[in-house]
Amino acid sequence: MTDNEPPAPAASPALVLDGVRKRYGDKQAVDGISLTVERGEFFGVLGPNGAGKTTLVEIMEGLRRADAGSVSVLGSSPWPRNLALLPRMGVQTQTSAFFTRLTAREHLATVAALYGSDPAGVARTLALVGLSEQRNVRVDVLSGGQRQRLAIASALVHGPELIFLDEPTAALDPQARRALWQVLRALKSEGRTIVYTTHHLDEAEALCDRVAIIVAGRVVALDSPDRLVGAAQAPTRLLVPAGRLTVERARAFAGADRVTAEGGSVVIETRSAGPLLAALGADVGLDGIRTRTATLEDVYLELTGELAGTEQHA
Amino acid sequence: MSAYTALTRASYRASVRDRTTVFFTFAFPLIFLVVFGLIFRGKTVEQSGRGYIDYIAPGVLSWGVGNAAVFGVAFTLMQWRRDDLLRLIRLTPAPLGSVLASRYVIALAIGAVQAVLFIGVALLPLFGLHVDATWPWALPVLVSGITAFLAIGMVIGSRADTPEAVAAVANCVMVPMAFLSGAFYPLDAMPSWLRTASKVLPLHYLNDGISRAVSGRADLASTAVACGGLALFALVFGAIAVKTFRWSNAS
Secondary structure, eight states: OOTTSOOOOTTSOSEEEEEEEEEETTEEEEEEEEEEEOTTOEEEEEOOTTSSHHHHHHHHHTSSOOSEEEEEETTBOOTTTOTTTGGGEEEOOOTTOSOTTOBHHHHHHHHHHHHTOOTHHHHHHHHHTTOGGGTTSBGGGSOHHHHHHHHHHHHHTTOOSEEEEESTTTTOOHHHHHHHHHHHHHHHHTTOEEEEEOSOHHHHHHHOSEEEEEETTEEEEEEOHHHHHHHHTOOEEEEEEGGGOOHHHHHTSTTEEEEEEETTEEEEEESOHHHHHHHHHHHHOSTTOEEEOOOHHHHHHHHHHHHHGGGOOO | OOHHHHHHHHHHHHHHTOHHHHIIIIIHHHHHHHHHHHHTTTOBOTTTOOBHHHHHHHHHHHHHHHHHHHHHHHHHHHHHHHTTHHHHHHTSSOOHHHHHHHHHHHHHHHHHHHHHHHHHHHTSTTTOOOOOTTGGGHHHHHHHHHHHHHHHHHHHHHHOOSHHHHHHHHHHHHHHHHHHTTSSSOGGGSOHHHHHHGGGSHHHHHHHHHHHHHTTOOOHHHHHHHHHHHHHHHHHHHHHHHHHOOSOSOO
16 A cells, blocks of 8 residues: 555445345346445355355455445445556455466566556565465466465455455465464454455354355345354353263253263253353363353354255255 | 556566467468478469469468467467456456557567568578568558457457367468468469459458568558558457457356
């Protein structure tokens, strides 16, 4: 970002969608979505494959035109191709979208030039995504994870205010994934807005301020991961080592809704974990007892399973 | 670095780092020149009394230049769209004009190098081409020709979605044209109806313009006819290319 850029009015949100619809043939891909993403927010778009996430994000990016409804990105309309808006947005590219036979550095330098941004951003961004050592490696011989990081770098090289990431950690190993979390948190702390889609719900829970769960082109849940988990009132699971307690005895405890034996543990599902834990502690001792609280994944599976019904495939 | 400079540099690097492309752009048409040159060495065309090489050298040059322009832009456009590079460019503020201008400059540079190379080889005593002092008339014809064939390549690249489709369509267009327009076989030795029919082919104007320039039969009027014909093709196919251009394969 340049110094002479006028300060953005703090009041205007990064994204405002109102009643957005998009139809392909007889499939209603986006079926009336309204949502607002504030500046500096880390916003997750979740949903099963084919739920309309990609279409929705492409409408936000200005790649597709909504059939109905209004879209405002950083205060202006992304459609038709908005040359003033584009440099303020960064979009993670497909991992195929690299200039043929260039090196990682040359590719990113080309992207920076297309944005008309400072060439100094190239080396800095390569370092940020951990590709400094591969800067002179041709894009066609980069590994899957390296290609993914270069695709993310393409979204960051010009220092955009609003960043769109599409399953950014899908091809990354656990170390690289955690390293990218740090990068994303740092971007957020600089005040940038991040909109991202993912199938990693643990990641969405760890990173996102708010998530929208999309099923069949509609928003079925929109809140912070904590509040979604809290509102779902999914049971807590207590895992007691099998030798300490039998299934029958466990069923006798007040608040034990459901008891099963699973892989060396007696698993007690409960909606009153506190009192039950206290009772268990007095009886068999708390040592070795593990607690699994509900996660965003439980909420997600409940919402998507319920609504998508039998259309859910592995 | 401007978007235009960056794209030109990227295209240039992609071209020179691929030996197959370099071969097919420069060496492949040269093979035709050598083969035809040796077969018809020292022979003259009965109808005009001029040496075969005076027909073949400009003919192969025209075809080589046209072929490189068509294939170069068609492959690039198909590949950039398939790999979502056009989508990437679409998301930057780079004007579409700079994307096209960079391809245009690359095509002109390739055409210039081809022309120097082919004429240089044809001038060897073995083939015995004579280049007349009117050769500079060939330059505007070359530029118009590259423009026309670039436009044809853009139409092919906008419609074809696979390398196989690009090769099939481009070959269907370029190979018959090589014979029907007199590039590979002297028009003067063909039946008169074919000579008339060849006037609907862009390669005819490119070939005729260059052939006249190197053999001393060119003047302002003949060059204007060649350039005008090619400009018309460029306009028609350019308009179709604008209509058929797609940023991505997904509609």
